[in-house]
Amino acid sequence: MTIPGFIVKNALRNKRRAALCVLSVAASLFLLVSLLVVLNEFTNPPEDVGASLRIAVRNKVSLATPLPVRQRPLIAKIPGVEAITALSFFGGKYKGEENTMFAQFAMDPEQLELVFGEAKLPREQLEAWIANRTSCIIGVDTAKRYNVKIGDKFQLIGQIYPVDLDLTVVGIYKGTTDDRNVFFHQKLLDELTGDLGQVGMWWIKARSPEEVPGVIDRINAAFTNTSAEVLAETERAFQLSFVSMWANIKVLISSICSVVVFALILVSASTMSMAIRERMRELSVLKALGFRRHELFAFILAESFGLAAVGFLLGAGGAWLLYSSVNAPTLTGGMFPTLDVTPRILAFSALVAAVLGVVSSLAPALAVTRMSVVDGLKTLD
Amino acid sequence: MFSLFKYHLRSVLVRWRSTLATILGLALVIAVFILVQSLAAGIEKSSSNTGDPRNLLVTRQGALAETTSVITRDQFNIIRYLPGVARDATNQPIASGDVLIIINLPRNNGTGNANVMVRGIAPTGRALRPQASLVEGRWFAPGKREAVASRRLAGRMANLQVGQTFKTGGVELTVVGIFDGQRSAFDSELWIDADEARSAFDRPDYSSLLLRPESDEALLQLKKHLEGERRLKVKAVREVDYYKEQTRTAGPIKWLGNGLAIVMSIGALFAAMNTLYASVGARTREIGTLRVLGFRRRSILLGFLLEGAMLSGIGGILGCLLALPMHGYSTGTLGWETFTEVVFDFQITPLLAAKGIAFAIIVGLIGSFLPALRAARLPVISSLKAA
Numbered sequence A: 001m002t003i004p005g006f007i008v009k010n011a012l013r014n015k016r017r018a019a020l021c022v023l024s025v026a027a028s029l030f031l032l033v034s035l036l037v038v039l040n041e042f043t044n045p046p047e048d049v050g051a052s053l054r055i056a057v058r059n060k061v062s063l064a065t066p067l068p069v070r071q072r073p074l075i076a077k078i079p080g081v082e083a084i085t086a087l088s089f090f091g092g093k094y095k096g097e098e099n100t101m102f103a104q105f106a107m108d109p110e111q112l113e114l115v116f117g118e119a120k121l122p123r124e125q126l127e128a129w130i131a132n133r134t135s136c137i138i139g140v141d142t143a144k145r146y147n148v149k150i151g152d153k154f155q156l157i158g159q160i161y162p163v164d165l166d167l168t169v170v171g172i173y174k175g176t177t178d179d180r181n182v183f184f185h186q187k188l189l190d191e192l193t194g195d196l197g198q199v200g201m202w203w204i205k206a207r208s209p210e211e212v213p214g215v216i217d218r219i220n221a222a223f224t225n226t227s228a229e230v231l232a233e234t235e236r237a238f239q240l241s242f243v244s245m246w247a248n249i250k251v252l253i254s255s256i257c258s259v260v261v262f263a264l265i266l267v268s269a270s271t272m273s274m275a276i277r278e279r280m281r282e283l284s285v286l287k288a289l290g291f292r293r294h295e296l297f298a299f300i301l302a303e304s305f306g307l308a309a310v311g312f313l314l315g316a317g318g319a320w321l322l323y324s325s326v327n328a329p330t331l332t333g334g335m336f337p338t339l340d341v342t343p344r345i346l347a348f349s350a351l352v353a354a355v356l357g358v359v360s361s362l363a364p365a366l367a368v369t370r371m372s373v374v375d376g377l378k379t380l381d
Numbered sequence B: 001m002f003s004l005f006k007y008h009l010r011s012v013l014v015r016w017r018s019t020l021a022t023i024l025g026l027a028l029v030i031a032v033f034i035l036v037q038s039l040a041a042g043i044e045k046s047s048s049n050t051g052d053p054r055n056l057l058v059t060r061q062g063a064l065a066e067t068t069s070v071i072t073r074d075q076f077n078i079i080r081y082l083p084g085v086a087r088d089a090t091n092q093p094i095a096s097g098d099v100l101i102i103i104n105l106p107r108n109n110g111t112g113n114a115n116v117m118v119r120g121i122a123p124t125g126r127a128l129r130p131q132a133s134l135v136e137g138r139w140f141a142p143g144k145r146e147a148v149a150s151r152r153l154a155g156r157m158a159n160l161q162v163g164q165t166f167k168t169g170g171v172e173l174t175v176v177g178i179f180d181g182q183r184s185a186f187d188s189e190l191w192i193d194a195d196e197a198r199s200a201f202d203r204p205d206y207s208s209l210l211l212r213p214e215s216d217e218a219l220l221q222l223k224k225h226l227e228g229e230r231r232l233k234v235k236a237v238r239e240v241d242y243y244k245e246q247t248r249t250a251g252p253i254k255w256l257g258n259g260l261a262i263v264m265s266i267g268a269l270f271a272a273m274n275t276l277y278a279s280v281g282a283r284t285r286e287i288g289t290l291r292v293l294g295f296r297r298r299s300i301l302l303g304f305l306l307e308g309a310m311l312s313g314i315g316g317i318l319g320c321l322l323a324l325p326m327h328g329y330s331t332g333t334l335g336w337e338t339f340t341e342v343v344f345d346f347q348i349t350p351l352l353a354a355k356g357i358a359f360a361i362i363v364g365l366i367g368s369f370l371p372a373l374r375a376a377r378l379p380v381i382s383s384l385k386a387a
Helices: A003-012 A015-043 A049-053 A071-076 A109-115 A123-131 A140-146 A186-193 A209-222 A235-245 A248-277 A280-288 A293-325 A343-370 A373-378 B002-014 B016-048 B073-080 B123-128 B194-200 B216-228 B239-245 B250-282 B284-292 B297-326 B350-377 B380-385
Strands: A054-059 A081-089 A104-107 A135-139 A153-157 A164-173 A182-185 A201-206 A230-234 B056-060 B095-106 B113-121 B133-137 B146-150 B165-168 B171-180 B189-193 B208-211 B234-238 B330-334 B341-345
Touching: A003 A015, A003 A293, A015 A248, A015 A293, A015 A343, A015 B250, A049 A054, A049 A201, A049 A209, A049 A235, A054 A209, A054 A235, A071 A081, A071 A201, A071 A209, A081 A109, A081 A186, A104 A109, A104 A186, A109 A123, A109 A182, A109 A201, A123 A135, A123 A164, A135 A140, A140 A164, A164 A182, A182 A186, A201 A209, A209 A230, A230 A235, A235 B113, A248 A280, A248 A293, A248 A343, A248 B016, A248 B250, A248 B330, A280 A293, A280 A343, A280 A373, A293 A343, B002 B016, B002 B284, B002 B297, B016 B239, B016 B250, B016 B297, B016 B341, B016 B350, B056 B216, B056 B239, B073 B095, B073 B208, B095 B123, B095 B165, B095 B194, B113 B123, B113 B194, B113 B330, B113 B341, B123 B208, B189 B194, B216 B234, B234 B239, B250 B284, B250 B297, B250 B350, B284 B297, B284 B380, B297 B350
Parallel strands: A104 A182, A135 A164, B113 B189, B146 B171
Antiparallel strands: A054 A201, A054 A230, A081 A104, A081 A201, A135 A182, A153 A164, B056 B208, B056 B234, B095 B113, B095 B208, B133 B171, B146 B189, B165 B171, B330 B341
């Protein structure tokens, strides 16, 4: 019998125990990967292709305070600004729904290609949208979810704005990181709310990535000490400001992660060492046959390492398969557009599994190497 | 039966190492379950703890929260002079138009900014909310750009201690006092004078209207009248009911807590089964002896189930104890209705603790069932021969 064969035979001699061991490691690693994925989505939201050129401008008071429309020509004139669009979060409910999990924005349709170029929309649909003031375009995910086709009505009940929208779908786009959003005319919103001369935000595209910092400084400076001071920041910084709002939830998830890791090591290490304690007599026989201490240590290590590795494959691999095949927005109630098991997360859970393998073999291995052959042979199960 | 129980107790103690690992593992699962659920309980408590049942809150129809509601000055004047609204000593209606503004402020621990709810409030509004009591400094004086912060908020945000100033919307506000909202939603707010808020943030209208009807009957009548009046387009609810509804944030947290508990307990379940199988295996001869002494199969089964339940019960209690130090610890996250930071406490309620322990015992019973069955089914003679 070869040495690897011996190790495998040993690991599987109590199949039920090996299976339970692997399953408990797998369940814990599955959980660990899931938590890390959620944490990653919180702290590291996905980035669009055009993000490096985009600048978000909001009212300095907060996102909930609107900006005056008169700022548009002033910003458009700032050197380095290539395109500018209004972007107002409508925050309505889809007709008949209690919680609507896709966002709706009012914007300037002519600017869509210039500012949000990654949203791919057939030319004739874009032209139809620009031409029709009461029309909207919707992301492909929303279209699928509600089974909405071009030409259908799309009704939204206002919650932030005291108006309801009765829109016609004229286009379905895809290609952004969140293909759920709905866009309609800012002009329509102005009309319905009685031309307040306000927009939610400005979104700007800079001419080149090098010019972004300068443009941000110039926009911020342009409105200092006016009645509507602004905060311009990169799209990334804007996204991360949302992350900051989640506050202690992040800390909570990371501390749960560490508790899970600790509980996992504790429980699995105890079961694995139990498996080896039962085998003291055999190990003494091996010792008597002339196997060296480090060889015995290697046997034990290889066995617990192997069990942990199978657990890792099942748990982390299962999580990876699951999250890459499910529809993330549906599963999370729309909280996360994607659930990405990144190589980093896989590497980290592999590391945890490896540590687990080492730790659980440590105590019994030490006991074996220290024990005298005679004592070991005397051990009863 | 008692002697059998004693036997199990002793066996558990003899195998203290694996027993301890099982108990501790389960205790950690339960601690996580309780902690996450106590967050949801904290949000619910702060919501259900807010307001006065005698008050009626009027908001715009369709508005999700006070922050997105608008009550025009005309509406304000119509509503507050309606019959049924209580009057004060000077025969003025007891009604307060509040202005709610979301402002973005830096945290005091340097981890970025958060949205904070500013409530522009009139003296009547303060009287209508006796829950918020001043604990430091004084109340703001109108027209002097002064603000009063809740104690919990002041503990989380930069520049909100008495004497400090912060800038927002082109005005500089000085904090002159700290109030305690007594674990209500007001603990997440910053209060300033209503008229000052309207001028500083350029708001022609109010956000919401809080009023005190003369009696409970008057409240119901006013509510009916306001909601039946189509021109006003307002919604009127008891203040307490409004806040009770503001618990959407707790939903995903509960979901997270349950999900975590289930997956973690599956892991713990397999490990516990392993331990118990091993202990049944090691005790084969003892079990045979018990059978010879006249114990029935079902007693053996029951004994092992009891052993599992006992271990997991201890794990559950330990889990509660592990979680307990976090009780009352103040924390915060983004509130889904208001889009502002809600500050609340971990609330480990007795119900939650009981749920945790019950959950642990269920896990223990499930985990010990198969090993117990195996123990009960051991053939007497061959088990006596076992090494």
